[in-house]
Amino acid sequence: MSMTQQAEPAVTRPPAPGPRATDGRTAQRPLVLRLLARPEVGVFLGAVAVFVFFLIAAPAVRQGSSMATVLYQSSTIGIMALPVALLMIGGEFDLSSGVAVVSSALTASMLSYQLSMNIWVGVVVALLVSLAIGAFNGWMVVRTGLPSFLVTLGTFLILQGVNLAVTKMITGNVATDDISNMDGFDQARALFASSFDIGGVQVKITVFYWLVFAALATWILLRTKYGNWIFAVGGNKDSARAVGVPVKFTKITLFMGVGLGAWFIGMHQLFSFNTVQSGEGVGQELIYIAAAVIGGCLLTGGYGSAIGPVFGAFMFGMVNQGIVYAGWNPDWFKAFLGVMLLGAVLINLWVSRTATRR
Secondary structure, three states, X not given: OOOOOOOOOOOOOOOXXXXXXXXXXXXXXXXXXXXXXXXXXXXXXXXHHHHHHHHHHOHHHHOHHHHHHHHHHHHHHHHHHHHHHHHHHOOOOOOOHHHHHHHHHHHHHHHHHHOOOOHHHHHHHHHHHHHHHHHHHHHHHHHHOOOHHHHHHHHHHHHHHHHHHHHHHHHOOOEOOOOOOOOOHHHHHHHHOOEEEEOOEEEEHHHHHHHHHXXXXXXXXXXXXXXXXXXXHHHOHHHHHHOOOOHHHHHHHHHHHHHHHHHHHHHHXXXXXXXXXOOOOOOHHHHHHHHHHHOOOOOOOOOOOOHHHHHHHHHHHHHHHHHHHOOOOHHHHHHHXXXXXXXXXXXXXXXXXXXXXX
């Protein structure tokens, strides 16, 4: 070959077919690990296990009326567990949610009865009061920077004392008067506390509300900008603020969402029993929080779903009624509750470590 002859460019041949090299960052994780990364998978399996267990241990559970009772118990917990779960995903939690339910019911009952007004006036005022309580909690948290544990613990004590003191001062008793004969009661009862016949079984309307609210909460979390804000402020509020997320607005509205749930359950209790005991609600906030934790929500925030607390609430209702149908001592319910809570925390810890392991 002469000195002036140009060398032909080398032809790059495609690599031989074979397994593609990956560096771990681009490798797709196995399907099992991807499923475990979902916060509701563990509690779903737990709910199935509890359901099957009581189907075997308590044959009465197999009846349609018994299952309707289980779903009703689950719905009254689950409706409140949903906004509590969203709040926990946002990095906060509310210890006043249990007594706030009673505060809402007391407001609607006493305002309507003592002033001889249409019951719907009391319902609307109770809604405003519940939203105001939630807004106050949220404003105090974002304004002072205090932990929501301390702020809502204070609100819990305030509401507990006000509920009892104001009820005794106005009615002379620890319970409100019967409102079943007041104008608007039948319409309000139909909306908040009615039942439907399905195949000869009476199903409470709260079961349907529970499922609708769960679908709505899931849509908000996964399909809206507000849902992204919730995860962002729960994961790291400083980083969220740096990218333009309205942290204060998000947290305050999440607390108001808990107030909205408290109002709804308060109205259900009021129109189911026609009267309200002012000392009720204490301890229920722990049930709502536990249902959310069992459902996969972390106390540290930034992680969880709306479907998980649905299964968590179902486990509560199943255990609560299953113990009765099995003929066991109902005092064991608290023990089962503690076991479920500890088990859920351990499972969530294992799932989070397994799902992030390469």
